[in-house]
Amino acid sequence: MDCIEITKELIKIDSSNLDGANKAIVFCENILLSNGLKPKILENNGFKILVCNIGSGDKKIILNGHLDIVPGKAEQFIPYIDDGKLYGRGSADMKSGAAAMITAILKLKDKNLPCAVQLQLVTDEETGGANCSNYLVQKGFTGDFVICGESTQLGIGVQAKGILQIYLEFSGKSAHSSRPWQGDNAIVKAFEAFKIIENLPFTKEKSELYNSPSVNLSKIEGGDVYNKVPDYCKMCLDIRFLPEQNPMEILKQIKDAAGVQVHIYAIGNAVKTKIDDVYVTKLHHSISKITSNKAALFGQHGSADTRFYSKYDIPAVEFGPIGQNWHGNDEFVIVDSVYTYEQVLIDFILNLGSN
Template structure:
């Protein structure tokens, strides 16, 4: 099977649950074993991770891909190709990237490589990544450079915003709904606080790859009946901050302007890979050589498993084939981009001796 055929077989496996994701790992393990390789399966809290190494030398590169997907309808797990596009859940995010990485290992396994290459296939990126990639990096599975095969349209996502998910609680005074002036509406207080937060100093800051951070008012809880002024409101915010920003300073600014305590639900660091990192420049060269064009280098707004390696000061990037509508109804991969992606990975690895 080539990389597209492997992707199609992976799409057929509903890996939106743990059982299916682990089944996808076993499928990839069987392919590697049948080609003479010796993959290792690591299990943590029930989540399987596949590790497979080739090459030798002092330098090491990790190819990291996730096989888990978000839920989909039954028809989304029946892959089909139309007009050069492969449709199906995970076709873009990111079974194609994982398949390209796996096939790259197969194509390079008998070559005299200038470095070690470690394939990591994981099963929990969509739910946080802590049981697989997070576990791996904390247990010594590190490298000089990491590529996560997320769909990037064959560009390089070298940085990613940090994530700060918080909630704030507001209290007011209840009153009859026909006389709202006798009460103190907690929902209005929350919304007025949100408008103030939108204009705090941290929201105006920029960086080399981003024009601003983002704030999403994701949920409001308050009130119980029509004819009562609500005396309590809980407001949830999803803040994506710039690599150079300090989340504690963001919290300080919010508390100062609202007079309300900020409760942290979750917090994740930004990815801070440098634009001029030598591995990034070499990857740019390899992509440009295969595509005969300039490589786009950009910052991601969302989060991926790159964050775990960046936490250990390991340069990590997102780099994957071209697709659209991931997490959507008509998710698809541009088939030719996957073949190009595989060539770019091989070009990059085979020429690492020049670094």
């Protein structure tokens, strides 16, 4: 099977749940085994992970792909091609990227490679990555450069913002809503604090790939009836900070401004890969060579499994085929771009030893 045929078969597997994601891993394992490779299946907290090595040398390239998806409608698990686009849940995010990584490995396995290459297929990226890519890094499955095959329109997502999810609790004083001046409205206090927070110094900072971080008021909890001034409010914020920013400094600014304790719900590392990193430069060259176009270098606003490698100063990027509407009803990937993506991966790996 070629990369599109593999993608179609993967789309047919509903991997939005653990059993389905693990089934997709076994499907890929069988492809590799039938072609003479020796993949290894790891398991962590029930999540299966596939690791497969080819080549040798002092340098190692990691090709990381996730097979889990967000839930979809029944018809989205019936792949079809229309006007050069392959439709189906996971077609762009990111079963096509994973499929092309598999076929690239198969085409490279018998060649004299200038480096070692490790294919990593994981099953929990959509739910945070803690059980798979994070686990792999902690267990020493690392390399000198990591490509996560997210759909990037054949551009290179060099960096990604960090994640800082926090909540603040505000206390007030209850009163009858017909006499609000006798109370102290906790919801109003939270909103007034938010207006200050979204204009703090950290929100005005820029970097080489970003105009600013972002602050989203994602959830608010307070009040219980119409005719009462609320005496409690919990405000939840989702902050995506710049690679150069220190989340602890952001927390300090917010605490000083809001005057209440700031509680961390979740925190995730930014991806700090440099634009002029030697591997980024070589990947950029391969893209330009294969596509005859200059690839875009950009920063992602969201996050991917790249962050687990960047935490240990391993340069990692997102790079994948051309697709649209991931997580949407009409998700698709451009068929030709998947073949192009495979060719770029092969060219990049074969030419790593050149100047």
